[in-house]
Amino acid sequence: MTDFIRVALPKGRLGEKVYTMFDKAGYPCPELMEDNRKLVLENAEKGIRYFWVKPSDVAVYVQRGAADLGVAGSDVLVENAPDVYELLDLKVGICQMVVAAPVTWEDTGIRALRVACKYPRIAARYFEEKGRDIDIIMLNGSVEIAPLLGLSDVIVDIVETGKTLKENGLHVVENILPISARLIAGKTSYQFRHERILEMCASLKAVVEGQT
Amino acid sequence: MEIDEKLLTREEKADLKLRRLFEQAGFRRYAMSRFEPYDLYVENKDFVGLDRIITFSDIGGKLMALKPDVTMSILRRVSDVPGSLMKVYYNENVYRARPGDGAFREIMQSGVECIGDLGPSDIYDVILLAVRALDALHQDNVLTLSHSLFVAGLLNLAGVPAAMENKLLHLVRDKNADGIKKLCRGFGINEQGCALLLQLIGIYGPLEESIIKMSAIQGNAMMRDAVKDLAGVNAALLPFGAQQHVRVDFSIMNNMQYYDGIVFKGYLNGLPGGVLSGGQYSGMLQKMGHSMGAIGFAVYLNELEYLND
Numbered sequence: 218m219t220d221f222i223r224v225a226l227p228k229g230r231l232g233e234k235v236y237t238m239f240d241k242a243g244y245p246c247p248e249l250m251e252d253n254r255k256l257v258l259e260n261a262e263k264g265i266r267y268f269w270v271k272p273s274d275v276a277v278y279v280q281r282g283a284a285d286l287g288v289a290g291s292d293v294l295v296e297n298a299p300d301v302y303e304l305l306d307l308k309v310g311i312c313q314m315v316v317a318a319p320v321t322w323e324d325t326g327i328r329a330l331r332v333a334c335k336y337p338r339i340a341a342r343y344f345e346e347k348g349r350d351i352d353i354i355m356l357n358g359s360v361e362i363a364p365l366l367g368l369s370d371v372i373v374d375i376v377e378t379g380k381t382l383k384e385n386g387l388h389v390v391e392n393i394l395p396i397s398a399r400l401i402a403g404k405t406s407y408q409f410r411h412e413r414i415l416e417m418c419a420s421l422k423a424v425v426e427g428q429t
Numbered sequence: 430m431e432i433d434e435k436l437l438t439r440e441e442k443a444d445l446k447l448r449r450l451f452e453q454a455g456f457r458r459y460a461m462s463r464f465e466p467y468d469l470y471v472e473n474k475d476f477v478g479l480d481r482i483i484t485f486s487d488i489g490g491k492l493m494a495l496k497p498d499v500t501m502s503i504l505r506r507v508s509d510v511p512g513s514l515m516k517v518y519y520n521e522n523v524y525r526a527r528p529g530d531g532a533f534r535e536i537m538q539s540g541v542e543c544i545g546d547l548g549p550s551d552i553y554d555v556i557l558l559a560v561r562a563l564d565a566l567h568q569d570n571v572l573t574l575s576h577s578l579f580v581a582g583l584l585n586l587a588g589v590p591a592a593m594e595n596k597l598l599h600l601v602r603d604k605n606a607d608g609i610k611k612l613c614r615g616f617g618i619n620e621q622g623c624a625l626l627l628q629l630i631g632i633y634g635p636l637e638e639s640i641i642k643m644s645a646i647q648g649n650a651m652m653r654d655a656v657k658d659l660a661g662v663n664a665a666l667l668p669f670g671a672q673q674h675v676r677v678d679f680s681i682m683n684n685m686q687y688y689d690g691i692v693f694k695g696y697l698n699g700l701p702g703g704v705l706s707g708g709q710y711s712g713m714l715q716k717m718g719h720s721m722g723a724i725g726f727a728v729y730l731n732e733l734e735y736l737n738d
Contacts, residue, residue, distance in 0.1 A: 282701030300528070300702065302680070306607040407604075408571045408676070409698045411633070 222265050222413055225279060225287035227272035227398075231310045235288045235398060236267070238307060238428075242420035264413075276301055276401060285406035286414065292375060292396045296336045302402040304418045308425050310398040314339060316391040317382050318371040319364050333363035334373035343373070343393050361385045440537060440730045444520055446565040447539045447728060451518035454558050456541050459517035461502045467492040469501055476501070476687045476713050481526045483533055495524040500710070500725060503542050509719050514545035540707070540727035544714070547722030549658075552691065552709065553665035555724045559693060559705060560671040562728055567736065569698035572705070573678035574636070576659060577685045577692060579643065582651030583629060587622035601629045602682045629679040636663045639677035658691060687713040693726065697736060704732045 224239070226232040236249055246260040246267055259266040270278055272290060276299035279287040287301075292314055294303060314336070324330065326349075333354040334340045344351045354369050361381055363369040375396060376382060376389065400421060402414055434442060448458075467484050474480075483495040496502055499521050507515060520539045527534050543555050556574075563570035580601075589597060593616045600608040606627055613623035625646070632642045640663060643656050659677065666672040681694040681703075689712040695705030707726025714721050 280701060282699070302604040303608070304604060304606075402604075403701060404703070405696050405698070405701050408573065408678075408696045409569070 220264060221259060221261075222286065222410065222417065223284045224265065224267050225270050225275045225284035226267055227275055227288055227290075228269045229272065231272065231290075231398060232269060232288070234309050235307060238309070238421060238424050239265075239267075241424045241427075242417065244417065244420075279401050279403045279406075282403050282405055285403055285410055286417065287401050288398050289401055290396055291394075291399050292336060292339070294399060294401070295394065296338050298338075299401075300404065302404060302407055303399050304402050304414075305400040305422055305425065307398045307400055307421065308428075310396070312375050312377040312396045313389075314373065314393040314396055315376050315389045316343075316371050316373055316393060317361075317376070317387045318390050319386055320388050322364070322370065324370070330371060331369040332371055332373055333360050333369035335360060336373060339393065340373040361387060439733050439736070443566055443728075443730050443733055444537070444539055447562055448518070448520065450558065450561055450565055451541055454516075454541075454554065454561075456516045456518040456543075459503060459519045459542075461496075461499070461519070461521065463496060463522070464493045465496050465502055465505075467494040469505055470494055470497065473501060473713070473716070476710075476716075481531070481533075483524050496521070497523055497525050499523060499538055499540065499727065500542060500713075503544070504714065504717060504723075507544055507714075507719065507721070509721060510545070512546050514543065514547065514551065516543050517541065535731075537730040538727050539730055540725060542723065542725035544723040544725075545721050547711075547724065549661050550665070552658075552724050553662055555707070555726065556662055556675075556691065556693065557666060557669065557671055559695060559707060559726050560666065560674055562726075563674065563695045563697065563705060566704065566728070566733065567697040567699075570674055570695060571698075572675045572693055572695045573681050574659065574662070574675060574691060574693045575677070575679045575681050576655035577688050577690060577708075578651045578658075579648075579655035580629065580679055581685060582649050582655065583625055583646075585651065586646075586649055587618060587625040589618065589622075589626070590616060592616075593618075597626065598682055598685075601626075602680050604630050604680050606630050633678050633680075634676055636666070636672050636675045636677060643677075662691065687716070690724070695726075695728075699736055700732055701735075702732065704729055 226236060244263055244265045246258050248258045249267055257268045273293050275287040275289040276293055278284040279301050280299045290310055329350040329352045331352045331354060332340050333356050337353050337355050340353060360372045360374045363372055407414055470482055482497050484492055487493050499519055518541045522535050523538050524533055524535055543551055560572050563572055596612055609626055610623060632639050640656060640659050663672055687710050688708045690709030692708030694703040697704050705726055705728045709724045711722045714723050
């Protein structure tokens with residue numbers, strides 16, 4: 218019976234980009250890029266099994282042992298602090314977590330700052346360190362609209378090119394942290410499959426270094 | 430009365446095996462109350478490592494807690510008697526908030542504590558017992574060891590400032606080499622210092638092989654003491670073949686203020702988190718005003734429910 222290394226990939230554009238890195242590193246699974254609806258795909262010869270999951274769920278699969286490895290954004294890792302190893306910065310999916318506000322906005326400091334975001338822990342920690350009292354408004358998408366409709370004063374969100382912000386009359390007020398995709402490993406998987414995991418990590422590192 | 434083991438749950442069978450093992454190793458059962466004064470945990474919050482505890486007022490108005498930890502209950506009852514050594518085991522329920530949703534749950538915990546005039550052989554015995562406890566639970570197991578003196582010594586050698594320490598230990602816990610390099614750049618640690626700190630991730634593997642790698646670093650007295658301790662453990666485990674299951678892994682961290690020697694964590698193949706956790710915690714006893722040594726470990730029996738047959 219093949220002892221598969223199970224890899225959770227984030228569904229979407231980033232996942233496809235990351236898969237090409239695994240492919241280049243010597244872990245191909247041609248079926249993965251075919252037009253099909255399969256969620257679990259494998260290459261028995263290479264002993265690798267991939268599955269597509271929602272990007273924010275990757276770390277859950279890895280922490281709970283359903284996957285040995287996974288690729289998750291550092292935004293999710295900082296926000297949820299899963300109990301996993303963070304083995305490699307894949308240097309793709311690069312963006313910034315920022316505080317953004319309408320270009321005309323100015324912080325008067327006379328009341329708690331209303332902050333709309335999808336990352337309440339990151340936002341709370343950031344403003345706590347600055348000593349600024351805030352009121353967090355948790356949203357699940359289209360955060361940029363919140364200040365335009367008077368729901369919040371500012372937003373904390375991820376910015377890649379800044380185009381969406383600009384088109385909605387917003388601008389970056391402060392940078393909070395740089396974001397990129399990370400290779401993560403389950404703690405128990407690491408103990409029992411560390412040779413294969415380290416081998417994969419070294420091959421991926423060579424791919425990362427080759428593309429930067 | 431004969432016990433029909435077929436009628437027992439996996440948790441109960443494991444408990445029975447561990448009790449036999451602990452008794453054979455010369456430990457005696459220690460029973461305790463389900464409640465403790467809340468103050469006990471507030472004063473030692475960092476050691477217990479918990480923010481939320483279930484509390485209630487007793488009939489006299491005193492604030493009590495459903496115990497979230499067993500070691501503190503034992504420590505509050507120990508007294509300094511020169512030359513004596515208390516070797517006890519327990520099987521108790523503790524009450525802790527679940528990571529994630531924060532809901533409280535009851536956890537069955539079994540473990541040992543060895544407190545008093547502690548010598549190296551007592552420490553080796555407890556580590557051997559931890560290996561045997563894991564073996565009793567599942568044949569495919571690993572016990573990872575770290576040494577707080579080696580970590581502290583290496584931080585010292587690399588010139589890590591106090592403001593960098595917690596961030597660095599967090600990154601070592603995550604085996605985040607890229608993060609360590611970035612942090613070193615931020616704090617002006619030179620390449621040589623950074624390379625030393627990366628050893629905290631790079632050194633990982635079988636005990637003997639790791640001891641050789643640790644010895645190869647031109648270290649300070651703290652690091653040499655740690656190497657000596659781990660070499661002692663290796664020598665003590667060798668006659669039983671128990672070193673085969675043991676690895677050095679500095680990513681397992683406990684609060685270095687209280688844990689001041691060997692710390693360890695046990696894993697079973699197929700269970701996502703560690704199932705056994707322990708170490709030397711003389712620093713905690715000193716904080717409580719005692720001048721004794723201590724080592725112990727706990728096994729989280731409820732985790733076994735998730736092990737496949």
